[in-house]
Amino acid sequence: xxxxxxxxxxxxxxxxxxxxxxxxxxxxxxxxxxxxxxxxxxxxxxxxxxxxxxxxxxxxxxxxxxxxxxxxxxxxxxxxxxxxxxxxxxxxxxxxxxxxxxxxxxxxxxxxxxxxxxxxxxxxxxxxxxxxxxxxxxxxxxxxxxxxxxxxxxxxxxxxxxxxxxxxxxxxxxxxxxxxxxxxxxxxxxxxxxxxxxxxxxxxxxxxxxxxxxxxxxxxxxxxxxxxxxxxxxxxxxxxxxxxxxxxxxxxxxxxxxxxxxxxxxxxxxxxxxxxxxxxxxxxxxxxxxxxxxxxxxxxxxxxxxxxxxxxxxxxxxxxxxxxxxxxxxxxxxxxxxxxxxxxxxxxxxxxxxxxxxxxxxxxxxxxxxxxxxxxxxxxxxxxxxxxxxxxxxxxxxxxxxxxxxxxxxxxxxxxxxxxxxxxxxxxxxxxxxxxxxxxxxxxxxxxxxxxxxxxxxxxxxxxxxxxxxxxxxxxxxxxxxxxxxxxxxxxxxxxxxxxxxxxxxxxxxxxxxxxxxxxxxxxxxxxxxxxxxxxxxxxxxxxxxxxxxxxxxxxxxxxxxxxxxxxxxxxxxxxxxxxxxxxxxxxxxxxxxxxxxxxxxxxxxxxxxxxxxxxxxxxxxxxxxxxxxx
Amino acid sequence: xxxxxxxxxxxxxxxxxxxxxxxxxxxxxxxxxxxxxxxxxxxxxxxxxxxxxxxxxxxxxxxxxxxxxxxxxxxxxxxxxxxxxxxxxxxxxxxxxxxxxxxxxxxxxxxxxxxxxxxxxxxxxxxxxxxxxxxxxxxxxxxxxxxxxxxxxxxxxxxxxxxxxxxxxxxxxxxxxxxxxxxxxxxxxxxxxxxxxxxxxxxxxxxxxxxxxxxxxxxxxxxxxxxxxxxxxxxxxxxxxxxxxxxxxxxxxxxxxxxxxxxxxxxxxxxxxxxxxxxxxxxxxxxxxxxxxxxxxxxxxxxxxxxxxxxxxxxxxxxxxxxxxxxxxxxxxxxxxxxxxxx
Numbered sequence: 001x002x003x004x005x006x007x008x009x010x011x012x013x014x015x016x017x018x019x020x021x022x023x024x025x026x027x028x029x030x031x032x033x034x035x036x037x038x039x040x041x042x043x044x045x046x047x048x049x050x051x052x053x054x055x056x057x058x059x060x061x062x063x064x065x066x067x068x069x070x071x072x073x074x075x076x077x078x079x080x081x082x083x084x085x086x087x088x089x090x091x092x093x094x095x096x097x098x099x100x101x102x103x104x105x106x107x108x109x110x111x112x113x114x115x116x117x118x119x120x121x122x123x124x125x126x127x128x129x130x131x132x133x134x135x136x137x138x139x140x141x142x143x144x145x146x147x148x149x150x151x152x153x154x155x156x157x158x159x160x161x162x163x164x165x166x167x168x169x170x171x172x173x174x175x176x177x178x179x180x181x182x183x184x185x186x187x188x189x190x191x192x193x194x195x196x197x198x199x200x201x202x203x204x205x206x207x208x209x210x211x212x213x214x215x216x217x218x219x220x221x222x223x224x225x226x227x228x229x230x231x232x233x234x235x236x237x238x239x240x241x242x243x244x245x246x247x248x249x250x251x252x253x254x255x256x257x258x259x260x261x262x263x264x265x266x267x268x269x270x271x272x273x274x275x276x277x278x279x280x281x282x283x284x285x286x287x288x289x290x291x292x293x294x295x296x297x298x299x300x301x302x303x304x305x306x307x308x309x310x311x312x313x314x315x316x317x318x319x320x321x322x323x324x325x326x327x328x329x330x331x332x333x334x335x336x337x338x339x340x341x342x343x344x345x346x347x348x349x350x351x352x353x354x355x356x357x358x359x360x361x362x363x364x365x366x367x368x369x370x371x372x373x374x375x376x377x378x379x380x381x382x383x384x385x386x387x388x389x390x391x392x393x394x395x396x397x398x399x400x401x402x403x404x405x406x407x408x409x410x411x412x413x414x415x416x417x418x419x420x421x422x423x424x425x426x427x428x429x430x431x432x433x434x435x436x437x438x439x440x441x442x443x444x445x446x447x448x449x450x451x452x453x454x455x456x457x458x459x460x461x462x463x464x465x466x467x468x469x470x471x472x473x474x475x476x477x478x479x480x481x482x483x484x485x486x487x488x489x490x491x492x493x494x495x496x497x498x499x500x501x502x503x504x505x506x507x508x509x510x511x512x513x514x515x516x517x518x519x520x521x522x523x524x525x526x527x528x529x530x531x532x533x534x535x536x537x538x539x540x541x542x543x544x545x546x547x548x549x550x551x552x553x554x555x556x557x558x559x560x561x562x563x564x565x566x567x568x569x570x571x572x573x574x575x576x577x578x579x580x581x582x583x584x585x586x587x588x589x590x591x592x593x594x595x596x597x598x599x600x601x602x603x604x605x606x607x608x609x610x611x612x613x614x615x616x617x618x619x620x621x622x623x624x625x626x627x628x629x630x631x
Numbered sequence: 632x633x634x635x636x637x638x639x640x641x642x643x644x645x646x647x648x649x650x651x652x653x654x655x656x657x658x659x660x661x662x663x664x665x666x667x668x669x670x671x672x673x674x675x676x677x678x679x680x681x682x683x684x685x686x687x688x689x690x691x692x693x694x695x696x697x698x699x700x701x702x703x704x705x706x707x708x709x710x711x712x713x714x715x716x717x718x719x720x721x722x723x724x725x726x727x728x729x730x731x732x733x734x735x736x737x738x739x740x741x742x743x744x745x746x747x748x749x750x751x752x753x754x755x756x757x758x759x760x761x762x763x764x765x766x767x768x769x770x771x772x773x774x775x776x777x778x779x780x781x782x783x784x785x786x787x788x789x790x791x792x793x794x795x796x797x798x799x800x801x802x803x804x805x806x807x808x809x810x811x812x813x814x815x816x817x818x819x820x821x822x823x824x825x826x827x828x829x830x831x832x833x834x835x836x837x838x839x840x841x842x843x844x845x846x847x848x849x850x851x852x853x854x855x856x857x858x859x860x861x862x863x864x865x866x867x868x869x870x871x872x873x874x875x876x877x878x879x880x881x882x883x884x885x886x887x888x889x890x891x892x893x894x895x896x897x898x899x900x901x902x903x904x905x906x907x908x909x910x911x912x913x914x915x916x917x918x919x920x921x922x923x924x925x926x927x928x929x930x931x932x933x934x935x936x937x938x939x940x941x942x943x944x945x946x947x948x949x950x951x952x953x954x955x956x957x958x959x960x961x962x963x964x965x966x967x968x969x970x971x972x973x974x
Contacts, residue, residue, distance in 0.1 A: 041687075043737060044775055045687045045689050045775075046687075049682060049774070050682055104748045104754050106748075106808075106811070108771060110761065110764070111759055114758070115758035115760055136772065139772075143771060150741055151746065153741060154741065171737075194726050194732075223681040223682050223687070225681065257659065258658060258663050259663055259702070259705065371685070371703065372684065372702070372703065372705075373658055374705050375658075484669065484670035488670075526675070534674070534675065534676070534677060534678070535669065535674030535675050
């Protein structure tokens, strides 16, 4: 087996070619830095394409009352005040510029009547705020950034005769390890997926933009790439992860048929009359109305049904309870053995509305399931259950620069892999603008960091050799476990025990099982050679998934409250004391996950003033409120 | 239940179809079965995929000879005893198993001039009407699955055409920029003809047929681009017209509806169509519509060679014309000595 290693020298290496990675690379190249983009898939295939709704930016094109302060307020409310306030502030202020900039790259958003960028309403946003292109906004964003990079390469070609002279895309390349020189980033080690050959980037600055962790879950809307690579690379190089317990689950993802498993069923299916039933045919949501909501929700099916036509004189049906309540109810039904064959419950709109009404009100849902799965939602119920969608936690970064905290220098992170911006729950539409705002900032500051260095850090030979050995281990090992089996087992542990509803006992159990899996993953083996071998690739990704899953389980056990994307059945209330706490994970010398509590940064007075005192009282402790009053 | 699959396995040095019997459950798509093969029988079976929802365009493959997305091909579309044959897309060199080297497309993307922002318009000041952006938006739906490139007869089995031909994916890119309300370059169509090889396209519509996004590649991008460059650049239809007509006749023929022969004006009448005298010239060959696609009884066209009646692309002159043409059918007219040459 050849251990030849192809070497490259760059100023900035961006790992990840989704929205955040491409935007960071553009900025680094514009700052004059030689930039490499590493993409696990083909260029332009990023998971960003899955974003449908739009990109939130307070441009005020549809409602002129909108501005960054309103957007900031919505974001903090959505995140239940656990957000890093400075990130939420920068995001709200800079999102419009980032969107407008896309138009100069060639993006074509849907328009208002007066020719401006159209904006649509979305849950949690006070005004119409999401710039969109039908339901394929993510694709437009990726294609635009991809084409901007090509246009920069064309400029370089005109000047130097080589498209790759200043910015180069390494497609289908996976980074397995970051190289350090003392505390400084010195480069990155990885392999070409196509050939299995190794390559080493010598670079003083690395931007992580690797996205999320959903592949550790049984039911997820995420693609295979979402194995938490960036999270794990950051941990292993001395950076820290923040609030990893917060994962966004959507209560109604398809669980059957397998071809659409994990795909979201929009909430408007329930808003338009869809009901949830268990295997006994019972509309079980009436049994799950919590006391605090008792007054607002119907007690009988008859009353609930009247609400659709006469919402003023009737109370809402309980299918329309908040997301976490619905998810909890589905979870309980399934655990009590009243689930559907595929482990979900039935969401039925077919017996509730005539077929033509369903097609008229839910055209894209109807079309999507017809085309992808041959399910006709006008004729049969859907099987749905909670699906893992987005991770709010991530690399702990400096809000202004995107530089990772911890002991490492020269490491930056942007997009889903970074944490803090969304607090405990992300608003729809805020992720696309997050990518642009913090992608740009990370690229800019990575370039500036390179300028401050006197001497370029150098990767140590021994580290490179060690990384090559680790990468080849699954191929060299014979008779170890199948990586696909291990992934399924990991997904079962995370899905069943660290899923949407959590309990102390299950979390403790999960941590024990993760330790067992760790030993098994250390003994994984892959058949075949190095040439485009997905089994080998998965075997290498597994150790990243495992360490990140451990962080999630540990933090979930520690945080004894329910907030946003973290629901503890044994601690169902939101606690003002816990709002002041960030949970930060790091790896110690022995490679064990270490968890500590850190205070949440305190919001500046002029930002606090944007909120009513009565609203603050819902989130803050009496002591904090007294301090606010005193100011 | 078990179903029979034949999957091509191999690499650049060669390979073969391997037989697999694999469990198939209700509601699955071909990509699910490929994943099951990986998990149970062939862990190193190479296949690209990402979103599994028809949005990223990664899992392009040929299923029973048809270019398809694996995630969008439901198992229920096959009969129960049908053997399903899965091969890599054929136009691009195989790397391994179902994965091919599609770098051709990324090279062509680099050669296509980028969007040119309008000078003097600040970010935030772009104003466009919805109807104007919609034309380009259709082409921006492209998920770059490259099935259109794969099925295009100009380069499928014709590597020699690849340097000169960019393919349908990049014709729609050129059309998209041509129709962009604020793009500052005015030569998109000329570029498509001169540098992208638009003239090679003989409008067989195979690309449109296989597009999973249902983009009307031929009708909305290629034909409009051809029409606009048609009298400026090489195009077989125009070329034939040029061969058999003199320039003056070409021009007069194209101007016919108004007044082709000022020396002998038609008397104005209430019913202009009745006034047209029976034409003495044979119809212009360049005025003939392009051949329509040879659709089958189901209204669809056979797109793969496995099922097509012939190899390679259709003749731009129609399948019923053989060369050389018999002399009596050639519509060549000697110059009229009475006509002034500067007419």
